[in-house]
Amino acid sequence: MDLDEAISEFQSHDRKALSRLLSFAAESEHIDEIRVFLDKKEHSGKTLGLTGAGGVGKSSLIGKLIELLRKKDQMVAVLACDPESPLTGGALLGDRIRMSRPIDDKGLFIRSLATASGHQAIADNLDVMIQLLFAYGFDKVILETVGAGQGDIAIRKHADVLLVLLQPEAGDDLQWEKAGMLEVADIIVINKSDLPGADRVAAQLKNQLSFPGADDIPVVQTSASTGKGLDELWNTIQTAPFRKIVLKES
Ligand SMILES: Nc1nc2c(ncn2[C@@H]2O[C@H](COP(=O)(O)OP(=O)(O)OP(=O)(O)O)[C@@H](O)[C@H]2O)c(=O)[nH]1
């Protein structure tokens, strides 16, 4: 399928055409033409970003959010940015989204994106891919990125609402190294709160976060395993006083 064909089929709501255009964008092919095509499109979609250390439960929580949003008849797309890894080759992350949706659900689209090594942990042309999904008709685009450290906050500028995930864990102060990420969070999520120690992490957060505005950041405990805290998280996503932080281009 070439570009013209993909654009024309996209307009008649063809999923293969959407996939094709996303691939063009991912490979930086025809990117200017795609931008021009998207230029006149308007939408009211929202992006929701989830970031946090490897294994904190981002994909699992996204699976739960998908279930919740599909029950509300919202069309949901997920873009999972997977830092290139010798183990997964960057391709498996989408498959690890854990959920109980039928695979032919037309209101759901999941794609994993390899990110260039040495880059910040998001894919090239992520903005174009997000706009493509909204132009197609998705109501929510969920972004998953591994928060590798303090410099890795590029996701902030793509997410209308940014969740930074932590988990109860022994080695205490380790996760506070992510303070830079916590500063850009709209909501801090302590996932795996079915495990011991979640209350302690929440209390530590209250004590140790001291940057301006820290007190206003909602902290929600969830468990992607049991579903605990999911409704509270959704309410918080809808009502939190989002601090539209604009970051400088890096
Ligand atoms: N007990 C418990 N385990 C969880 C919870 N959420 C996720 N897990 C488990 O934690 C592991 C990692 O979950 P993922 O959802 O793949 O985590 P992730 O943050 O997407 O991981 P990466 O994409 O590799 O960074 C899996 O074994 C999950 O079953 C939770 O709320 N409670």
Ligand SMILES: [Mg+2]
């Ligand atoms: Mg994941």
